[in-house]
Amino acid sequence: MPITKLVIHQFRNIHSATLHFNKQINVITGDNGSGKTALLEAIYFLGLGRSFRSHLSNRIITHEHPEFILFAEIDEQGVQVPIGLKKTRKGESILKINTRIATKLADLTQHLPLQLITPDSINLLSGSPKNRRAFLDWGVFYHDPLFYQTWARIKRLLKQRNAALKQCKTYNELQLWDNELCFLSTEISDQRQRYFQQLIPLIEKTIADFLPEFSIKMSFFCGWDNTNKSLQQYFIDNFERDKQLGYTTAGPQKADIRFKIGSYPLADVLSRGQLKLFVYALRLAQGLFLNNVNNKKCVFLIDDFSSELDQSKQQILAKHIIQSDAQLFISVIDKNHIENLFEQQCSVFHVKHGKITNID
Ligand SMILES: Nc1ncnc2c1ncn2[C@@H]1O[C@H](COP(=O)(O)OP(=O)(O)O)[C@@H](O)[C@H]1O
Numbered sequence: 520m521p522i523t524k525l526v527i528h529q530f531r532n533i534h535s536a537t538l539h540f541n542k543q544i545n546v547i548t549g550d551n552g553s554g555k556t557a558l559l560e561a562i563y564f565l566g567l568g569r570s571f572r573s574h575l576s577n578r579i580i581t582h583e584h585p586e587f588i589l590f591a592e593i594d595e596q597g598v599q600v601p602i603g604l605k606k607t608r609k610g611e612s613i614l615k616i617n618t619r620i621a622t623k624l625a626d627l628t629q630h631l632p633l634q635l636i637t638p639d640s641i642n643l644l645s646g647s648p649k650n651r652r653a654f655l656d657w658g659v660f661y662h663d664p665l666f667y668q669t670w671a672r673i674k675r676l677l678k679q680r681n682a683a684l685k686q687c688k689t690y691n692e693l694q695l696w697d698n699e700l701c702f703l704s705t706e707i708s709d710q711r712q713r714y715f716q717q718l719i720p721l722i723e724k725t726i727a728d729f730l731p732e733f734s735i736k737m738s739f740f741c742g743w744d745n746t747n748k749s750l751q752q753y754f755i756d757n758f759e760r761d762k763q764l765g766y767t768t769a770g771p772q773k774a775d776i777r778f779k780i781g782s783y784p785l786a787d788v789l790s791r792g793q794l795k796l797f798v799y800a801l802r803l804a805q806g807l808f809l810n811n812v813n814n815k816k817c818v819f820l821i822d823d824f825s826s827e828l829d830q831s832k833q834q835i836l837a838k839h840i841i842q843s844d845a846q847l848f849i850s851v852i853d854k855n856h857i858e859n860l861f862e863q864q865c866s867v868f869h870v871k872h873g874k875i876t877n878i879d
């Protein structure tokens with residue numbers, strides 16, 4: 520589902536732009552501060568209804584202007600689906616999909632599966648489990664139509680349970696929440712586990728090329744020790760502790776995926792550049808899975824492509840990215856840095872002080 524057209528109005532330093540994209544590779548060039556990341560951010564905002572740089576829409580609207588508007592056309596098997604999003608400084612937000620007002624962000628996300636890679640992306644490995652859950656759930660979301668609903672229900676139940684924990688005297692008073700919570704938690708953990716198991720061979724195939732010198736072990740942790748205990752039993756055994764802490768210490772909200780070399784966490788062994796390559800391997804695997812299994816195409820937003828990677832790694836990476844058959848948006852400061860890497864089917868855009876021109 521490539522983006523064929525994008526119209527930007529008052530987004531960061533981009534006052535106005537109408538762009539026609541290549542269905543495969545789009546390279547965005549320009550000096551520091553010209554607006555390359557802003558362009559990627561605009562695409563990201565359309566796909567997820569939020570930014571990866573700021574939680575505050577007011578920071579994103581062009582200074583001294585009342586609103587930003589984004590409009591895109593997405594090619595879904597030959598049919599152009601229009602998507603529009605407006606945000607005002609007063610906090611109003613209007614989303615239109617196929618000319619109809621949409622209320623759920625998940626509707627937007629269904630139309631535009633995005634993978635973002637920036638110099639900060641190694642947070643996926645070195646940061647908190649929350650990042651890795653988000654990674655995993657991205658894939659499960661597209662794989663299982665009911666996932667979103669189940670997960671939303673679990674989050675609500677957990678909130679109610681945590682509030683009840685603070686007031687109740689005996690475990691029995693929590694049963695009301697726990698019966699459903701345990702049932703749904705087991706369901707969602709199975710979904711996550713199955714998805715991750717299927718993803719592992721795809722990740723391994725890529726890292727055989729990216730990091731051939733390492734043997735990396737990957738495992739899924741469902742959020743509680745389920746080897747000889749059910750979640751309900753865990754809740755019963757940990758009632759006093761949870762009550763003291765005031766929140767639920769185990770469950771799918773604590774799930775994680777773990778990567779190790781020998782007995783060390785990956786983030787302790789690899790260099791920043793190597794970690795970045797591993798993040799690429801993870802995200803490329805998800806793109807391939809989406810393509811092969813879910814028959815959907817992914818859009819990759821890659822900010823600062825050449826940062827921290829040597830020439831030979833860039834070459835291997837470019838080969839894999841092209842093979843992934845996703846639509847790509849790649850920002851680099853100087854086009855010459857990657858000229859030989861993406862020769863085929865490539866459009867080049869140059870950004871200067873927020874003005875974007877298609878130069879190739
Ligand atoms: N809300 C805003 N209104 C106007 N300009 C902005 C706004 N937010 C950021 N900028 C400016 O937009 C420019 C684009 O930055 P950025 O997209 O990060 O550039 P690049 O990725 O090309 O280095 C910066 O110079 C920044 O100061």
Ligand SMILES: [Mg+2]
Pocket residue numbers: 552555556557822
């Ligand atoms: Mg930038």
